[in-house]
Each structure stands twice: as structure tokens, then as C-alpha cells.
Amino acid sequence: MTVRERTRRRRGEPISEFRPPILSFGSWDNLPSASPHVVQVCHPDWRGVRTVAYGFGGPIVECDDLVAWGSELVEAARSAGVEVVVIQGWPPGSGSFARLAARAGIRVACVLHSSPAQHGAEGGEAAVIDEILELLGSGSLAAAGMAKDGVHQPFAALGYEIAYVPNRVPVLPDFEKIDLGPGLNVGVFAEPLWRKNVTSQLMAVAMLDEARAHVMRQPGVGYLQSLPTEVHGELPWEQFIALQSSVDINLYVTLSECHPSTPQESYLAGVPCLVSRVSSVFREDPVLWDLTSVDEADNPSSIARGAMRLIEAREEAVSRAAAWMVAADRRGAEAWDRFVSEAAVR
DSSP, X not given: OOHHHHHHHHTTOOOSOOOOOEETTSSGGGOOOOSXXXXXXXXXTOHHHHHHHHHHOSOEEEOXXXXXXXXXXXXXXXXXXXXXXXXXXXXXXXXXXXHXXXXXXXXXXXXXXXXXXXXXXXXXXXXXXXXXXXXXXXXXXXXXXXXXXXXXXXXXXXXXXXXXXXXXXXXXXXXXXXXXXXXXXXXXXXXXXXXXXXXXXXXXXXXXXXXXXXXXXXXXXXXXXXXXXXXXXXXXHHHHHHHHTTSSEEEEOOSSOSSOSHHHHHHHTTOXXXXXXXXXXXXXXXXXXXXXXXXXXXXXXXXXXXXXXXXXXXXXXXXXXXXXXXXXHHHHHHHHHHHHHXXXXX
């Protein structure tokens, strides 16, 4: 789903016929037992949020509109003995669904995957935050969390209780690498939105010797047409992982970020990925943080220098990233268990 379509959905504007929900567990009769009995809900087309949801594990419902399917899902969850539903990323209709579920005796929590920069620049994101805080105040939501480090404290200062729930490390599908040809193949696979900083990163690729950029979509910038670029389009996740894992280096130097999965997916596949210092990924390891990130995110020359340095230190960066992800995954699992356990008793 495109960003424009996503915005329209959040505004309640129709786009296409709603698809039936997808149950990761097959059917409600096959719902595994657990304590507390937790089910996650996410949007099938929001790739990053969906990846995060599956990283937390457990049964998941993928649904593109919780108004269209809300009543049916609430009744099925109630009949199956579900105690807690965690909404990941706030798909369209989440507010209505939360109210229905709360009235049915199911505790509802949510985890958001956005940053304050988005809240101030994108009306839909700000509206989601306001709706969630209203639902928390009315009791329709038992708990809310943010995946971005450093955000829950200012919410507390503003009088709201928000938990910190960092993402777990993604689980990669089976994949085979692709032969992309000679030269330096550079992945710049973020959506060309303002906060993803794709233009600055492609300008950096132009400064790398014998480099070819690989993108999902080409930004509408005329002067970049002379840069050797291969446009792959929006691929199914499994194919995207294979492509992302076949380049020599990935760039994910964004201007606004939550707790990104893309860099972690890259390092899991053994490919270095340069990031910006707008999230907490790799921060606990000062050497890794220095090797893998740049602080001048909108400076193409700085990005190019960071990329060349990371390529030279590839083996050390990949090794340190693997160790960091083991510890980060443990922290994420602990935070998740604490979050759902507290939601279950509120």
C-alpha cells in the first residue's frame, strides 16, 4: 500500500474492497493457549510493522480495516478466550475496534512505530496519537507503547503513561542471493518520502567509485538520471529480503526513525548498512555506533564518507552487529513480556 493510500485509509476514505483477515494460526479453533492469552493485530501491507509483529511471536491477525471486520474479530476473540489484543501500528478502524473489544471484556493495548517528527509534520500521525491518548483516558485502551527510545519520558512529563517497547530482531525468511553484476552495488530501498532522505543518499552513491544504486522507486529528481540506477519496484517481502541481501552495502540514513528493522535485516544477512543517529539501533556499542552511523544525515558527502569507511570495516561491523542483536532481542522480549502482562491486569 502506498503512503497516499495509507493516509486515505486513516482518514476513513475508501480505496478498494476490504480483504478478509489473515490468521497466522489458521483458524480460531487452532489458537494456541498461553497465559496471558494474547493476540496481535497488524495491517497486512504495512511491511515494517508487520515484520515487527511477527518478530514478537505468537498468534497474529492481519487486517486492512478494523471497521469492516471489527465486530467479527471481537466476537471470535472473545469466544476463543483471548485476554489481550495488541494493535501494532494502528490500522484503519483501530479506535472503533478497541472500543468494541473493551466492551466485550478484552483488554486492548497498542504499540506505535512513529517518531515525534512525524507527529508534527503529518496530520494523520498526530490524529492517531490524539485518538490513542483519548482511548487511554476513557479506559478503552489498557496500555500504549512506543517503539522509539526516548519518547515515553516526555509523554510522562505531559501527563500520559506510555511504555517503551523496543522491537525485537526480525526473523528472516529463507532466501537466495542474487547476482547483481560487477561494481559496487548499493541498496537505497526506502520509500522516497521526505523523512526517508532518499535523494541525499543517492547523491552519496554518486561519489562512490563504480557504484550502481538499487531502489524501489526513483525520486522525481532530474539531476539524478545520470546516476546508474536499477529500479526494482515494490517486491513481496521474501523477494525484497533476497535483493537487500545481495548488494555490497545498504544505506538507510533517514531523517526521522522509530526502531528500524531494515538495518537489522541487512546485518542478519551479512551485509553492512549505514544508518543515521535518529534511533537507538547499535547505540550501546560505541565502536559499532561510530562505524555504522552518520550524524550529518542530510549531507551527501558525509554519507559517502561513512559508506566508504563502513565498507572497509565490513567484517568488524557485521560481527559486532550480530552480538548487538542478540542482546537487543533479549531486551525487546523482556519489554514485550512486561508490557502484555501489565496490560492483562489493568
